[in-house]
Amino acid sequence: MAIGIWLTVGFGIALAALAVRDIIQRRHAILRIYPLVGHFRYLLESFGPELRQYIVTSNDEERPFSRNQRRWVYATAKRQNNQFAFGTDQDLEHSEGALVIRHHTFPLAQFHPGDAVDQAGYPLPSAKVMGAARERRHAFRPASIVNVSGMSFGALSGVAVEALNRGAHLAGCLHNTGEGGLSPYHHNGADIVFQIGTGYFGCRDEHGAFSLAALQRTLDSGAPVRALEIKLSQGAKPGLGGLLPGVKVTPEIASTRGIRPGIDCKSPARHGAFSDIDTLLDFVEHLADATGLPVGIKSAVGDPDFWETLASLMASGQRGVDFITVDGGEGGTGAAPLVFTDRVALPFKAAFPLVYKIFHQHGLTSRVTFIGSARLGLPDAALWGLAMGCDLINVGREALLAIGCIQSQKCHTGRCPTGITTHTPWRTRGLDPALKSVRTANYLIGLRRELTALARACGEIHPALIGLERLALVENGYRIQDLQHILDYAPGMGLPGVAARGELDELMRPLFEDRLRTPTTQVS
Template sequence: MWWTLGLIVAVVAVWALHDIVQKKHSILHNFPVVGHFRYWLEHIGPELRQYIVTSDNEERPFSRAQRRWVYASSKSENNYFGFGTSVDLEEHPNHVIIKHSPFPLNDPHPGDANFDASYSIPSQKVLGEYRGRRHAFKPESLVNISGMSFGALSGPAIEAINRGCELAGALHNTGEGGVSPHHQHGGDLMWQIGTGYFGCREKDGTFSLERLMEVVEKNPVRALEIKLSQGAKPGVGGMLPAEKITPEIAAIRGIPMGKDCLSPSSHREFDSVDSMLDFVELLAQATGLPVGIKSAIGNMDFWSDLASQMATTNRGVDFITIDGGEGGTGAAPRVFSDHVALPFKHGMSRVYREFVAQDLQDHVTFIGSGKLGFPEQALLAFGMGCDMISVAREAMLSIGCIQAQRCHTGFCPAGVATQNKWLMAGLDPTLKAARLANYLVSLRKELLRLCRACGVSHPAYMTLDHFELLGKGMATQPAADAFGYDKTVTQAATLYEGIVR
């Protein structure tokens, strides 16, 4: 025992001496040994706040209440909350209020002739129909999965999402990392083409139409999405560190081993709206697929020019994915996450008004993205003119993400955002696929229930007249006024002229 005690004292003494003589950290010099607790507590601060300090509605990016709803929904557990709202409605600015109808529609129940256990909500628009794409199609679900790449996410996570999309009839966006074997488990794909052209590039990094055609012919790709920017880091390219690049990732992306995988900030194939539309039509004519763009919203000159050229030329995108500045599944510079690109509601309203001004709103499918994986936010997006929405981090939560915020380190404890074999082994793709499907079905179920409470049968029939925003104290504001939607824009946001029951 004395030997053990002496050894411990000796180790602590050496440790203290090291802390005193080192020059890097003044805290450790001034408080040897015990000063390390400061750094340990700082390191586990997010976990302490997550489970001990914060209330149900405080934490960001997703509160405990939001995570609890996703977790319960994904496990088909009771996702109700008891004893009334925990939100202070009179002191919660911009709180969304949905104005229900005095004559709501009845919900079908198990045993009714029109009951649908999958709560399927097909899109009311045919993707690619207006421009006559050969493979235009009507998406089975207006709730789909947003772009998350293999590489940023683990193979088992991608497989779970793809299997879950097949179960729920949803589209799976590949992210810019290319189409991998993990995407080939039954779910239909929207292939995202980023600035690195991963999976469809030459060795020098330029775009290869031949390679793109090979991948499209071998996989269930239903649409192509050209990524201009994303909410997490708009205006800058991405980077996958060399240590996270496996031989499988290198082969899929067409990149060398041992080097950081860099995505440029901008595309090499086009540098203007005019040349971008030429690139869009090249892809559409070669593949017959609907082709769209994804972008966070900053400078509005681009969108004015795009709407103008689509109105005056025989070229155009089939869909536009609006990504909010609050979005982002991976790592990004904090200043870009916090200060670059408009939040979804501001960005969507500005772009949509531009297209209404050119009478183009029915020619394009609008897809919303950016923390829209909750019923009230999704419904508001449909009221603003969205035809579909895509979810990402909420999907990650449904397959086990605990919001540890370690995505950028490669040590995701849930095995979702990592390439660590030990951590990935804890994620069962079959089990998690069912949980993703359950979450998507639950979200669609809540959307339908909200629509029926408002007296309409489909989210496409919602307008901003159905919403109001609470301010501090007793202030309120109609949502249409808040987002600058006059009657023309509000009516344009509804797919049909009347309310169809």
């Protein structure tokens, strides 16, 4: 009896010690928020692959990100082994529309851990200087083709925003604020793209209208804002305004957005500062003249006439946008009605070619920086976007996975189990921005590393130089369909112009000189 009592006491002490350790440690948000119980998640995850051989789902069935995709992001963010063994588990011979990348028979030599390029974080600068074509005073060349997409403070917790910003700074990436304004959590080093939404948060007067003076105060706050993005719509809910319930409008969020705390925060469905394409271009030039910054637009794609008219006006006059962010209908972290998330706006792989070809027909593609957004944060998806003509790739939900998101899909409830999309203190305390910022940087650099490896496998020094002729789809019956043919791209479409390619080669060659053409032999 005495032995049993002592065993029980000892077991209780061990559990209490483990609970204290879980609460104190900072590596795992789940364990800090759910001490003891959180271990079951890792236990189930550890034998999940074996369990799934018999029941539940396969590695590629879950959406929006499959288990294999999440495993790659998690391992990359933690600098763990992100390799996969025993060959692919995809049925490539019978999968309708499986992507195949045509490698070069004589690829460029690859890099290895410890190489100078590895130590430098696989720098992949943009082929274009954003704003240079229209001679903006503060035109610049983005240092990374992979950047963090717009996700607002309010939709995300402060610690999540801080982790993303600090991580983007470590990786040398841009960080888009989202439409919720420039918060204190954005002041952690990363270069900023300030998004102007229909609510004009961070640039509004007391009546909610756009205010250039308020925008200038925001720009003077100390954060390194490099560009302005006018959000026309987003993939999660195109054609709808936003709503942040009053219970979520904390004093800190209210201060950031320029609104009153505790009151429902509503974003209109459309802008009040302009009413059509002509006045939109006037607004763009007004912002660019006043600030000197490159100014662009973000939009999901529905009406092709909008893009045709925009391109026509830009081609025939002196006004124009410096960059275009195309958001696919499958993108977005925002909460929205199911019919909008599922059925409104074209998916990215249909939307982007529509826009790009219109601008190509008007001879404008070299004057505009194109940014892709919508589930492009995995190497194959990012390469697909770059081959279609994207100059930059924005990652959103994949970056959230890197800081601990487990795809519980409770973003809109305020009960996010990892502290990312909630403002409940006992949930957000589990997310340590110092640790998660490093994981953000690891993921962003890891994505650039794999894009570099893919480029070199295809015989190029930069992934933006891989054309659509290198990509194909495998259809039933073993038929191969070239993406260049499917998308009706002429040879060379989607690639940077001759001048941009020359500049890119000049930038990249010193970094890769020792591994341009000479095969290397590794001796152990």
